[in-house]
Amino acid sequence: MGEQKILILELGGIGDTAMAIPAIKAVLNSYPNAHVTVLTVPRTRAIIESLQAGSPGNLAVISTDAIDTGALNGWISLIQKMRRQGYGIAIDLSAVETGKAAIKRWLFFKGLGVTETYGRNTNGRGWAFSQKADDVLTSDEHEVLRKIKVVELLGLEADRTAPCLTMPDRDREYADALLSEWTGRGLIAGINPGAFRPSRMWPAEAFKNIAKWLIEEMSAYVVITGGAKEKAIAESIAASLPADRAKMVTGVSIMKFGAVIERMGLFITNDTGPMHIAAAVGVPIVALFGQTNLNRYHPYMDDSLYITIKKDCGLCPCYSFAHPMQECRRHDCEDKQCMDSITLDEVKEAAEKLLSNQNVGALV
Structure with a gap:
């Protein structure tokens, strides 16, 4: 050409x-x-x-x-x-x-x-x-x-396998330094309590409880991730966790963010951009969804590497959806039954299943 x-x-x-x-x-x-x-x-x-x-x-x-x-x-x-x-x-x-x-x-x-x-x-x-x-x-x-x-449409061929992101060496060095004290000591798990749309956020208290479970029951080290606007949420969760078992990564560049996620053995996240970054670096994911087209937006990776949790759209008291895969476009939502009804036990079960399937430990 x-x-x-x-x-x-x-x-x-x-x-x-x-x-x-x-x-x-x-x-x-x-x-x-x-x-x-x-x-x-x-x-x-x-x-x-x-x-x-x-x-x-x-x-x-x-x-x-x-x-x-x-x-x-x-x-x-x-x-x-x-x-x-x-x-x-x-x-x-x-x-x-x-x-x-x-x-x-x-x-x-x-x-x-x-x-x-x-x-x-x-x-x-x-x-x-x-x-x-x-x-x-x-x-x-x-x-x-x-x-x-x-x-x-241009007549070319495309690779239909999962998106793949390669992090620059300088960003991997940042991740190595950040997580060096945990290297080889056990599972490193990430939790991502924020989202671009607050309507898609599982409650911060629920993320706090899942982080405690990861540390106390799974002997994990926990990284709380988020953007600069989510620092307060991350801080509130970190304050409830042992300082030697939890770290925050908020407001860093997207490639540093990806390099940190790349080192994890598990990532528990809302339906938001970091979920797709985690998929692009091949990290096992528990993804929590509100009312959206799950078929369109689930992590695009090997089926054995992710579990999605989504409740029936009939839970929503604010709007009647014409199709079960119709996307809710609300930025904020006072009720959020679709997210609040996801239980801690469901997330624990999904995490345990992923870790059992992959025999996942620390990836650093």
Whole structure:
């Protein structure tokens, strides 16, 4: 294939970007002479940059916060800058969730002056693309495969195995230093009590109790993880645990975060970005879900390495879902029966089963 300029859009969060890795790698491997640019958001930039080392082609990354701020001036400035690049192909890996999102894509592509566009015909909203892959939000298809289907429209082959992230040496050195005193002494387990949407959070008190159980009954060392905004939650949990058996990792770079998770033998987490990072480094996961499409968002890895827990959508007193896999889009929720009804015993049982299956101990 000749030299081309290709733009890939992956403007989702940490989990979305981790799940896009196989699709992006497929483009890089199939177009070794192309100039490929990935447009992303600042918090996920490092994930895409980690692919540069193994890329046969010329991979560039542009990050924008315009999607978070919603600033029109930011979008106009970005389009003006990118239009000068003269992209011949644009590939959008994300679902078109609303009619407004479809219009935004049409305006964006018009502004760039690119006519060969590939994307997802999400519930019939893919009219802005010249080529589109079938996509139904409530279908059983996993998000990794939905993204791969888009790049397969170009006639290329993609590896449908689990996304794989390789952490930089400097970040692995950080993880080694952090966990050095626990090396070889037993199970290192992670708990991730936060989530981008508070509506998807298992109660902090429940995470505190599972951490105590891991330490007292499983002789584990516990790492409490989270973003900078979740530091207070992590601190409240850490305060209840023995200081020599618990550590906090909050607010560090995503690759340092991944390098720490990589050293774990078990990761108990809400449905959030770090869950997909853990899957991409092959760590056994107990994943706690609220009302969402479990088939679409479960950890994409070997079935023996994860267990998901999700309650029936009929529990929700706030909304009646038309489909059992319809996603709740609430950012906050006063009731959260879907998460609060997950019991400590269910999580313990899942953790024990995973550890028994894998004979997992400390991975450092």
